[in-house]
Amino acid sequence: MKKTFRIAVLASTNGTDLQAIINEIEAKKMPGVELAVVASNKKNCYALKRAKEQGFDTVFVNPKGKSREEFDQELAAVLDEKQVDLIVLVGYMRILSDEFVQHFKWKIINVHPALLPKFGGPGYFGANVHEAVLESGDKKTGMTIHFVTEKCDEGPIIHQAETEIEPGDTPDHLNAKVQSLEMKWYPEVIRWIQHGKVVIDEE
Numbered sequence: 001m002k003k004t005f006r007i008a009v010l011a012s013t014n015g016t017d018l019q020a021i022i023n024e025i026e027a028k029k030m031p032g033v034e035l036a037v038v039a040s041n042k043k044n045c046y047a048l049k050r051a052k053e054q055g056f057d058t059v060f061v062n063p064k065g066k067s068r069e070e071f072d073q074e075l076a077a078v079l080d081e082k083q084v085d086l087i088v089l090v091g092y093m094r095i096l097s098d099e100f101v102q103h104f105k106w107k108i109i110n111v112h113p114a115l116l117p118k119f120g121g122p123g124y125f126g127a128n129v130h131e132a133v134l135e136s137g138d139k140k141t142g143m144t145i146h147f148v149t150e151k152c153d154e155g156p157i158i159h160q161a162e163t164e165i166e167p168g169d170t171p172d173h174l175n176a177k178v179q180s181l182e183m184k185w186y187p188e189v190i191r192w193i194q195h196g197k198v199v200i201d202e203e
Helices: 016-026 045-053 068-081 099-101 127-136 173-194
Strands: 004-011 033-040 058-060 084-091 108-113 141-145 157-164
Touching: 004 045, 004 141, 016 033, 016 045, 016 108, 016 141, 016 173, 033 045, 033 173, 045 058, 068 099, 084 173, 108 157, 127 173, 141 173, 157 173
Parallel strands: 004 033, 004 084, 033 058, 084 108
Antiparallel strands: 108 141, 141 157
């Protein structure tokens, strides 16, 4: 019997991209993919509520009084117990420790709401990214799905998708456009990885 491909989602916010993944699993468009757990550092984030209401396992890891390393050790123990094959970051508002990234090497992916390497790195998250894109005068923006490494937003890029920036666009407009790309492509990239179509060149 073919082994299921177990994914974990780490989220701190609404989990809109998580819902896109759940929708495709429920629609049987991701055969063999199992959402093993949704974990968060925010007890009341909507992503946890969303997953719980739809019957998926959820875990809140309390960051209070813990160093980044201590928190990540606790989180890693949960993910090891769940035997996950891939960790998917969805609006996860913590920088992962080097030890965590090394423990799950090439098993963590993130989506960033810009065309990396532009508008990436510390400080570039949420509305900050879209504001910076508009200020730059660029004609296009988009989203980047990449592997997570020790350097923030610098891991190997798996896929990028673009959208036009039109006159009068606001950060909210860009957010909506980019999020629609994320919701389309995140499940697809998970399928690519599940089927071994993404190869890391470590040369």
